[in-house]
Amino acid sequence: MKINGYLRADGRKGIRNVIVVGHLVECARHVATEIVQPFRDQGVHLIGFPGCFPNEYADKVMRQICTHPNVGGALMVSLGCEGFDRNGLREHVRDSGRPSETVIIQETGGTEKSVEAGRAWVEKTLAEIADVPRAEMGIDELVVGTICGGSDGTSGLTANPGIGRAFDKFIDAGAACVFEETGELIGCEHHMAARAATPELADEIISSVAKAAEYYRVLGHGSFAPGNADGGLTTLEEKSMGAYAKSGASTIDGLIKPGDVPPGGGLYLLDVVPDGEVRFGFPNISDNAEIVELMACGAHINLFATGRGSVVGSAISPLIKVCANPETFRRMTDDMDVDAGRVLEGRGDLDEIGQEIYDLTLRVAAGEKTKSEAMGHQEFILTYKSFDPIGPSCLPGSA
Amino acid sequence: MSDAKPSGGNIDRRVLFLNADDNVGVACTDLAAGTALGIDGNSVTLPGNVELGHKLARSALAEGDKIIKWGAEIGSVTQAVPVGGHVHLHNMKSDYIPTYTFEEGQRFVAGEE
DSSP: OOEEEEEOTTSOEESOOEEEEEESSGGGHHHHHHHHGGGTTTTEEEEEOOOSSOOHHHHHHHHHHHTOTTEEEEEEEEOSSSSSOHHHHHHHHHHTTOOEEEEEHHHHTSHHHHHHHHHHHHHHHHHHHTTOOEEEEOGGGOEEEEEEOSOOTTTTTTHHHHHHHHHHHHHHTTOEEEEEOGGGOTTOHHHHHHHBSSHHHHHHHHHHHHHHHHHHHHHTOGGGSOOOGGGTOOSHHHHHHHHHGGGTTSOEEEEEOTTOOOSSSEEEEEOOSOSSSOOSSOSOSSHHHHHHHHHHTTOSEEEEEESSOOOOOOSSSOEEEEEOOHHHHHHTGGGOSEEGGGGGGTSSOHHHHHHHHHHHHHHHHTTOOOHHHHTTOOOOOOOOOOOOOOOGGGOGGGO | OOOOOOOTTOOOTTEEOSSTTOSEEEESSOBOTTOEEEETTEEEEOSSOBOTTOEEESSOBOTTOEEEETTEEEEEESSOBOTTOEESTTTEEOOOOOSEEEOGGGOEEEOOO
16 A cells, blocks of 8 residues: 655654644634635645644644644734734745745734635645645554543443554554543553663653643543443453553553654653642543644544444544444444454454454545545644743653 | 553453453443453353443463463452453452551651562
8 A cells, every 4th residue: 555645844744634724823824714715625724723822732732733734834913912823833834845825804904804715725725736746655653642531331342452453563563652641541550661661751741741640630531530330341451451452562662642753653642631639620621632732742643432322523533433432333333444243243343453454544544535525624723831841851762 | 561552362242351361350230250351352141130330250270370360460359360250359469568667646657678
């Protein structure tokens, strides 16, 4: 399977070539939405940040998203008085070799003039990026993320271990794979630590899970409660292992935070729980917030395990939905890419599911559309957070 | 977790072994006491009911044995379990020892393992 990537000026390669239109405050969202409307089938995706006040994390994520290898150009829509560093973002995108512009609604003369100006820029830029250089892309240049959402008792039995097996194959082939949500990994930290590339990284992993446990405790959130015994789960570590199974069995090469791009192939744990005091509420208010963070770490494609049946997709990076529950798959077939739950009905085994996920991921990298992508799902959400930079022990391989 | 392998020699698809090293399997359907189940090539008569999603012993388990699922330890046996027996709250317990403990003010504090 040959992946004909889009070669960016910074040397990274993308599997898609989209234009992002982003509102820099909720007040600019309508204008941004209207700009995208006529181009919604031409790879023009709506992104944005709703807040009026500046936030370093949001700034970093927007910069990483707008220079993501799947992105060919970026138009930002500003009301004019919000706190976002719009000039810094535009220059950052231009410095990456991509076309970028800002429409400032207050200066342009209101809604209609801004929509018109934005659409004109998108039209011009679509033509401009149509002949972006192409280059063959190896599996070792792919970044693949994983997340679960709408989980049920089957998630840990079929979809998550299936994704873990696919991850092992990708890592063997040199790709970078990213898993996350330390809040769901409480009880697994010693297993993770035992898989860490160095003892110092093991300590960082244990600390990150302790941080998550404390954060969720302050929020009064139940991630620390023992698993639901009715479904057959007996211990906390068993409950967490079900989610952890997505990570496969490879060595853990690093711990990263949103916006950090893995320095090379291998397996990385993404710490999505903010540092410091609990300030902005729940770490991730919905699944797409985590998907956005995986993309900010460079994920070209994300593997999404669901049992109850999520329908979401994503802007920028295709989402492959791996359905854990065979009944959900039958009910929502049009939304699901992989029927992992068939294992529970004696049709196939986990190794076959892992291979199917791996093969499909490569076809999607080569251009095949996922179910959510073909239906036009382009969810995107970014909210307030704050992080300290990762320490030197977090990426031992790149020292 | 050690290497992820298929479910050993097991071909009875009513029970799922998530990893070759596991000493428990997961029931893929509600299994009644007396059911003859194929485990690693042997026919095992289940001593009790095992509901969908619940665990059953792949071999006889003794008190103190670690329970292995997904190739990882998820707790230990508190009371001997015969082959095919239901493994749950009545005969296993968590071994999870956090590196942080509740102390005054109900905060997690980094501590000794």
